[in-house]
Amino acid sequence: MSEAQQVKADEPAKAKKGIRHSTWEWVKSLAVALVIWFVLRTLLVEAFRIPSSSMERTLLVGDFLFVNKALYGAEVPLIHRRLPALREPRRGDIVVFDSRTEAGVKVVKRIVGMPGDTLQMKHAVLWRNGVAQSEGYVEHVDSADDPSDPGMRAWQIDHLLPGVSRDTYRPTRDNWGPLVVSADSFFVMGDNRDNSYDSRYWGFVPRVVVRGRPIFIYYSFDHDSWHALPFLTAIRWRRIGHRPL
Numbered sequence: 001m002s003e004a005q006q007v008k009a010d011e012p013a014k015a016k017k018g019i020r021h022s023t024w025e026w027v028k029s030l031a032v033a034l035v036i037w038f039v040l041r042t043l044l045v046e047a048f049r050i051p052s053s054s055m056e057r058t059l060l061v062g063d064f065l066f067v068n069k070a071l072y073g074a075e076v077p078l079i080h081r082r083l084p085a086l087r088e089p090r091r092g093d094i095v096v097f098d099s100r101t102e103a104g105v106k107v108v109k110r111i112v113g114m115p116g117d118t119l120q121m122k123h124a125v126l127w128r129n130g131v132a133q134s135e136g137y138v139e140h141v142d143s144a145d146d147p148s149d150p151g152m153r154a155w156q157i158d159h160l161l162p163g164v165s166r167d168t169y170r171p172t173r174d175n176w177g178p179l180v181v182s183a184d185s186f187f188v189m190g191d192n193r194d195n196s197y198d199s200r201y202w203g204f205v206p207r208v209v210v211r212g213r214p215i216f217i218y219y220s221f222d223h224d225s226w227h228a229l230p231f232l233t234a235i236r237w238r239r240i241g242h243r244p245l
Helices: 003-044 151-159
Strands: 045-049 065-070 096-098 106-113 118-122 125-126 176-180 183-187 210-220
Touching: 045 210, 096 183, 106 125, 151 176
Parallel strands: none
Antiparallel strands: 045 065, 065 210, 096 106, 096 210, 106 183, 118 125, 118 176
């Protein structure tokens, strides 16, 4: 076989080898990207969508957030251990946590009570440790009504101050307490106080289920817009990049 024929015969083999090499490099790059994405999502940052109006005006339906999971200590999969927290949750923090009523669902609310705090609401005003709180972020949309819920009394009665009569205690949305927040737990409420299903109804949030804190809004659109394809035609440009406080 001549040299020219040999070179021609080797060309398909080289081409196949080149394809295999390129494919392997592509697979490795994809695998590295997936590992990085998994680490980032699991231990550092996770995306979260606001599905309800319970945090309005601070967070709106149609807001998409990045949540800092490292701040309070991310949970490592499989072994279910938490990494060291950068800091502990504080009063006023907006937090994402595992729902206390629906398995597999995450919820976002604001911490208004820390372990040992005495909390009470009188005529829709929150009192903490005997002091009425000025909460500029709170919204009231249905102040004419003050509904009750049997679930409120069922859990609150075990945490009331000793001087409160258990026999006559009948809590409502805007009038309840005084009660004491349990150890290693938080009392959370939505900023839209008249339309938030929160600790008033189902109890404290254990520290162990707090997952993170919103960093900023990376996308937002008006879910109720009359325009077609609102996720493209009703984008709230001013909210993108906004940090909820």
